[in-house]
Amino acid sequence: MKKTDTIAALLAACFCTGAFAQSSATLFGTVDLGMTRLSNAGGSTTGMSHSNANISRFGFRGVEDLGGGLAAAFWLEAGYAPDTGTGANGAAAMSFNRRATVALQGSFGELRLGRDDSATFLNTLVFDPFLTNGVGGTNAFLMNGAPIQISNAISYLTPGGLGGFYAQLQHARDEDASRAGRYTGARLGWRQGPVHVSAAIGDLRGTTEALDVRIRNAAVSYDFDVAQPMLLWASEKRGGVEIRALQLGVKVPVGAGEIRAQVSRYDNSAGNADWRKFAVGYGYNLSRRTQLYTTYARISNKDNSLRSVTAQGLTPPTNTLGSSANGVEIGMRHFF
Template structure:
């Protein structure tokens, strides 16, 4: 009887230890599939077709963490973008191989913060993403991150992120080397500082991307703020990208309004080019209806007005917009479904 009890106790202890060890390490497979039917029209013509990543970027990835003890943890994140309308990966035309183009990082984190290595979102991109009601996606997404050559993701990055528990304050420092002999092309330095407490969120970022010459360097600056009233969350973004002697500036006012199980999204933005009439304005409104925590139906309408020196078009992913003419306006609308897994 004692022997049986000992075996049972040992089995129970082994099971508990096994569960504890398993709890110390985890790996998650995650992703998004987002597809919609989109119609685009401008002075160059019109086109209708299937687009992707209209509400959220279509992606596939793996992430994991390991508890190293003493408050220290190791983690990794591998994330690939893809085009579900064709099934192709993000590689160049003719290859289309799956690559972890969106993120490929390994990190150590603890009481002093996180040290992260690898390809990651640039520090200066994040404000244009977070403070856009459309998350930069689809016909309604902002143009504030693609104005004048600023990077979205950056390779060979070394990033430091402050720990949680600083009274709502957070910061990120990021640097990426070019890794080419006698070259400066692609070298990037950026920083982001913010405060998020309760309904308030404010953030600012600054960065520089080096080109082949100083005249091709890109200087990036942006600042944003939002306040969640519960019935509505307005957000304001200012962004600037200067390359050589040309500076493009964006000013964007957006809002998110919860409606039952869904959300209304709207935004108006203006984009000004220094020293020329290559300016444009954009308005977008949309609605996302959540069928569950993972699945959403959405619809968005957008209109863009070009000044005489601008020929911008509305161009979601997966569908080539007709080439616009100088001063020509553009419209677009989309209906689609997004599913997380």
């Protein structure tokens, strides 16, 4: 990611009313593309996928110094599919679906308004060696209806300098007569030296009370320099069905690259619908901005489960109950 003077000037003119010398704006993004093969009992498919190592996205962010220790900030971020050039999830038009926020920052912390990542999603992201992406990414954030991003959010984030402790409170109003979309969540963590511990809770309203989703997760990691193991527990309960995940992951630096691996189990209260996942991958950094990567993953399903290994931009064949699934990818990611 780099600062682009021309775009910064244009953005400052559009978004800032104060002196340009006190403002800054940045264009940033990621392009990630690869070839992937997905297979299960229903057959196999091979094609181009995207966002396997990092989500493909572009955005604008900026900050204005208001004086007296206060600053105003904005962040606009759009996901897209570089294999087709379209917006996220195959949409014809691009939108700032990933984040669209304005914030006031100061010694009190940050007050943020707008569409943003949910507090409960962040643990599944940070404590997954694959950052929830590609064939190797965790299933712990898409088990039973929990949200990734939420709209109409009001968020409060604590300032730095609290001895490693941090917290986030978040609330989003439902603005629909169906009652769906109201979300309340919180995240509390401590990160000091090699240790990182965090937990989050959240509740999302559905169209009826029976479709409300309760989300709970907790995670811990320790960086030994030669390896960074991480443990994640997550639970999503929707109606009378609860799915729990337990994932052990690790990142191991090797020269200019990194080995990533995870083993996980997913227990479904619906009965004999559990599944297990294993993934291992390697990323080689050609530079600080460019990486080549490859990953292999396998899912083992119980009799009433038909989970498949997935990748963005490529649809897997329809699996059959109790059958295993595999995925392998190779690709390139570039930051700008």
